[in-house]
Amino acid sequence: MDNIDNEAIEVIRVPDGRPIKMWTEGVPVEEDARRQLVNTARMPFIFHHLAVMPDVHLGKGSTIGSVIPTRGAIIPAAVGVDIGCGMIATRTTLNASDLPDNLHPLRVAIEQAVPHGRTLSHGRRDEGSWENPPELVNTLWSELLPRFKRIVEKYPRLKASNNHKHLGTLGTGNHFIEVCFDEAQRVWLMLHSGSRGVGNAIGNTFITLAQADMRQHLANLPDRDLAYIEEGSEHFDDYLEAVGWAQDYARGNRTAMMANLIAATRKVIAKPFGVDVEAVNCHHNYVQKETHFGAEVYVTRKGAVSARQGELGIIPGSMGARSYIVRGLGNVEAFCSCSHGAGRTMSRNEARRRFSIADQERATAHVECRKDKSVIDEIPMAYKDIDAVMHAQRSLVEIVHTLRQVVCVKG
Template identity: 85%
Template structure:
């Protein structure tokens, strides 16, 4: 088996037998061998349209690689979309300046933590502290908008009724989900957060991954990976999946809107100076699928850890909890299917980060940020992520930087 790699200043092209080409915007950033093999596995699926586009934050994922753009005709791979359907970012600029923030930022972090449920607790008879006990009216109003379509989903999949849906709306979750207060290059204050479709999105994604695998049970042994099981257009579950995934993506967008509203309210309780929110706000998915037109063809585009970057479109590329983040404007590069990275990307697993680093390392690398600095967030230490500057340089043909943000407060679940 041979591999032919052609490199220029921006793109590496990988060609393998019986596979679509793989175009990688990864020059200057590390790509693990296992992620490369996973990309090749995906590229061998018969319904890939033209080529895979790989972003510089690429790393190993479940089924398909995180940081990849997968265009398909006539089929969708549910595991490529994943279980955190619609996960993404929202950011907004305020009229506050750095000097308007309190000298001690711990009070601001505490106010945000009290206003937005985060983390997760489990156990018999215990309420998950990462959900609402009694959702506020603002959350109830958003849930009211989502409910009619959800009820239609429940008619088809009754198990969704018992998911944590209403009480998860407006909550953060765990892992790499976060809320940040940031400063831009002009010392203006921004609010930014990262989350998705929470428990109900996980249930939807898991259910349709199972259905895809069940539908292909006679052929699954022939797949490079069982998590590449797909739903064919026109099959029994394909339309149901599109309906469910579209709803979960809308839920994720509403989830971020609800959290941003409560974040702003919490900040107003702590910051004495009155402020307003700038119109420059961005709310974008980076785990999702939708129908788009590329190269004069209608195709399904799955972005698994990638952001839409059509010409003039604003997006968000966060670094780690100790590195800067970027508000970007898309350049509409057709070869990337008008996409860019969704972050810095991990260079090691969460377990490896916990093994390798100490709380002292976490304290040192986040010394400039008001945030948790304990063993339970070691998996999110900045050293577990790629160099965000190298990632941005590698995708200079995909986006241009509009604002550079550095965080001063970070809330993790």
């Protein structure tokens, strides 16, 4: 473990590749994730080094919790298929004492206000989408539509993706909506989601195109999901346009859900309250052009948050652990980044095998949430210790607020 500017950073020197700098002190890192990082570091267009966050774990193609700077190429599978996935949070003027003792009606109101989950049925509406989108969603979609039409002209298959009716909806997996208290017992509203079905379709389209363009070279890649699109090639500018649009869609998706979350809360809480006292809306699965070490590079954050000096971000724990509002310290060695959460310690299938509904009930006893077998894969014990994760990245961010959830809605 090297000491860089008094930081405990593990540095992996990669033969025929770039170094890997890991902010993982006191946090376990699986060997499969280390191998995957080395594979990425050997790609010829990696710039300077890879930065690895303390929530690091094995991902598809590239490692979740990694910051991948590139010059002249982008790896679509590193950005992933939940393009623009991220967090939004806002502090209200409510205090904990303003909420009722029984929070079940509030959870029900939120579940009714925001489509969530997913159903696959023959010809019927997916329960995770709108039947008739509300006015706010229609307005947001009208703003996104002209750019989407340009993308669809080149890639017609994207038109059939679930786009308009997914805007303002939660999804499944680790996506959630929460009501939280901070250290001063003030009430926060927070949620986690991305670009839904249309982002998935865009991601998969360009992953497939990258692999097709590199068909002759796939055998030489350590992983076919490291297939990349070179700057100046046929699909590069199209990918940047599509991924940028999906990131804007994801941000609008969170904005729409937050508006409906606030409205649902106002239906249950009689006391008038204000919002946007402090607000954050940040991606953690995305790519954008930035300047680092004197060069313009494409920075892919795969499960990582921008943490420039003074920039606010959100680092959620699991559905039974604390979450954090943080302020970036602008650590240049980390490409001004931090973790996007606690990070999983086991797969969803392993969590389902290992834990029971009784375990879930004990772990979330303080939270008004579902506790059935369909959410066992999100049990807090399937995640790393958020306190250890925060300690490992003490040179990347400072904690502004510590949140504990009292209501959690899962897809």
